[in-house]
Amino acid sequence: MKRIAILGSTGSIGTQALDVVREHRDELEVIALTAHGNWELLNRQIEEFRPAFVGLVEEAAARELAPLLPPSVCLASGADCNREAATLPEVDMVLVSVVGMCGLLPTLAAIRAGKKIALANKETLVAGGDLVMRAVRETNGVLLPVDSEHSAIHQSLMGTRPGDLLRILLTASGGPFRTWSRERIEKATVKDALNHPTWNMGAKVTVDSASLMNKGLEVIEAAHLFQVSGREIKVVVHPQSIVHSMVELKDGAVIAQLGVPDMRLPIQLALMEDERRNLSGPRLDFASIGQLTFEDADMNRFPALRLAYEALESGGLMPVAFNAAGEVAVAAFLKERIPFGRMAELVERAMADTVHAPAPDLDTILGFDLEVRRKVALWMDVE
Numbered sequence: 250m251k252r253i254a255i256l257g258s259t260g261s262i263g264t265q266a267l268d269v270v271r272e273h274r275d276e277l278e279v280i281a282l283t284a285h286g287n288w289e290l291l292n293r294q295i296e297e298f299r300p301a302f303v304g305l306v307e308e309a310a311a312r313e314l315a316p317l318l319p320p321s322v323c324l325a326s327g328a329d330c331n332r333e334a335a336t337l338p339e340v341d342m343v344l345v346s347v348v349g350m351c352g353l354l355p356t357l358a359a360i361r362a363g364k365k366i367a368l369a370n371k372e373t374l375v376a377g378g379d380l381v382m383r384a385v386r387e388t389n390g391v392l393l394p395v396d397s398e399h400s401a402i403h404q405s406l407m408g409t410r411p412g413d414l415l416r417i418l419l420t421a422s423g424g425p426f427r428t429w430s431r432e433r434i435e436k437a438t439v440k441d442a443l444n445h446p447t448w449n450m451g452a453k454v455t456v457d458s459a460s461l462m463n464k465g466l467e468v469i470e471a472a473h474l475f476q477v478s479g480r481e482i483k484v485v486v487h488p489q490s491i492v493h494s495m496v497e498l499k500d501g502a503v504i505a506q507l508g509v510p511d512m513r514l515p516i517q518l519a520l521m522e523d524e525r526r527n528l529s530g531p532r533l534d535f536a537s538i539g540q541l542t543f544e545d546a547d548m549n550r551f552p553a554l555r556l557a558y559e560a561l562e563s564g565g566l567m568p569v570a571f572n573a574a575g576e577v578a579v580a581a582f583l584k585e586r587i588p589f590g591r592m593a594e595l596v597e598r599a600m601a602d603t604v605h606a607p608a609p610d611l612d613t614i615l616g617f618d619l620e621v622r623r624k625v626a627l628w629m630d631v632e
C-alpha cells in the first residue's frame with residue numbers, strides 16, 4: 250500500500266488524483282489532504298477518504314471545518330499546513346497539486362524528509378528548480394512529473410540512454426487565441442481566456458495557456474526536469490492535444506506519447522512510480538480524430554513565450570521574476586483589473602527590473618518573489 254498526501258486536493262489535479270485513488274483503493278491510501286479555503290469540498294473528501302491529517306490555509310475556513318471533523322482527523326491551518334502534510338512520518342509520496350510557487354517550500358521539505366514527489370505544480374520548478382533538483386540528487390530522491398507534456402517526455406525517454414537525446418519537442422495546444430491577431434488577443438476577455446479548446450483545468454493554468462505563459466513555464470520546467478538548455482527545447486503547436494510531447498534523438502528518431510487529453514493518466518503513472526495500471530475512460534480513436542496537425546509558435550503574438558526563454562537563459566532570479574509577475578498579473582486579469590495584453594507587459598517590466606544574481610538560495614528566492622509581487626501590484630495601482 251502506498252500512503253499519499255495530496256496538496257491542493259480540491260483543485261482540478263487534486264480531484265482527478267482522488268479519482269485515480271478511487272480506482273486503486275487496494276494500492277493507494279490517502280493520509281493527508283490540503284486546500285486553500287474550500288472547506289466544503291474538503292469535508293466531502295474527508296468523509297470519503299478518511300485521511301488522518303487535513304490542512305486549510307485559510308484560518309476562517311478551518312474554523313468552519315473543525316466542528317464537522319471526527320476526532321481521528323488532525324486539522325492544521327495556515328500557510329505551513331502544506332509542509333506539515335508533506336512531511337508526516339506516515340506519508341510515502343506527496344502529490345504537489347497546489348497552484349503557484351507556494352508549492353516550493355513543502356516540496357523541498359518533503360524531499361528532505363525522504364518523501365517521493367509527484368509534481369504537478371510547475372511554478373515550483375520555475376522559481377526554485379535548481380534547489381529542488383539539487384535536493385533530489387543529494388537525497389537520491391524520486392521526483393516524477395505530472396504535467397502532461399513532462400510526463401510524455403519522461404515516457405518517451407524510457408528505454409533511451411543518456412546522451413541519446415537531441416532535443417525536446419514540447420507540444421502546445423495554442424490555446425483559444427491560436428488564430429487571433431495580436432490586437433484582438435490584447436483585448437480578450439476573461440470568458441474568452443477561460444475557453445480552452447482541449448483541456449478542462451483550473452483558472453490560472455487556463456489563462457496561462459491562452460497567453461502561452463503556460464508553455465513558457467513548461468519550457469523552464471522541462472529544462473530543470475531533463476537537465477537541458479533552452480536551445481534544446483522547441484515548442485510545437487499541436488491544436489488537437491493528442492501528442493502530449495516528443496523527444497528527438499540524435500539519430501533523428503522521434504518518440505512521442507499520445508493519448509486522449511486526460512490528466513488522470515500522468516497522475517496515475519506518477520503515483521504508481523511508472524508502473525502501468527488499468528485506467529477507465531475514453532481511448533484514442535484515430536479514425537474519428539482524422540488529422541494531427543503541427544505548426545510553429547508565434548512569439549510576436551504570444552510574447553510570454555519569448556520572455557520564458559529569456560528568463561531561462563539568464564537564470565538566477567530572472568525565472569523568479571517571470572513567475573511572480575505572472576502570478577500577480579493572472580490574478581488581476583481574472584478580477585478584470587487589467588486587460589489580457591497587460592499581463593506579458595508586466596512580466597517583461599518585472600524582468601527588466603531584475604538584477605542578475607547567480608545561484609540564489611531559498612531565502613533570496615522567497616524574498617525576491619515577495620518583492621516582485623509588491624512591485625507589480627504597485628505598478629497596477631498607480632497606472
Ligand SMILES: NC(=O)C1=CN([C@@H]2O[C@H](COP(=O)(O)OP(=O)(O)OC[C@H]3O[C@@H](n4cnc5c(N)ncnc54)[C@H](OP(=O)(O)O)[C@@H]3O)[C@@H](O)[C@H]2O)C=CC1
Pocket residue numbers: 256257258259260261262263283284285286287288306331346347348349351369370371372395396397448449450451452453454512
Ligand atoms: N489542471 C490541470 O490539468 C493541470 C495543472 N497543472 C498544474 O498543477 C497545479 C494545480 O493546477 P489546478 O489543479 O488546475 O489548479 P486549481 O486552481 O484547480 O486548484 C488549485 C488547488 O490548490 C489549492 N491551493 C491554492 N493555494 C493553496 C495553498 N497556498 N495551500 C494549499 N492549497 C492551495 C486550491 O484550494 P482551494 O480549492 O481551497 O482554493 C486547490 O485545491 C498548477 O501549478 C498547474 O499549473 C499542470 C498540468 C495540468
Ligand SMILES: CC(=O)[C@@H](O)[C@H](O)COP(=O)(O)O
Pocket residue numbers: 396397398420421422423424448454457458459463464512
Ligand atoms: C494538461 C496540461 O498539461 C496543461 O498544462 C496543458 O499543457 C495546457 O495546454 P496548453 O498550454 O498546451 O494549451
Ligand SMILES: [Mn+2]
Pocket residue numbers: 396397398467
Ligand atoms: Mn502541461
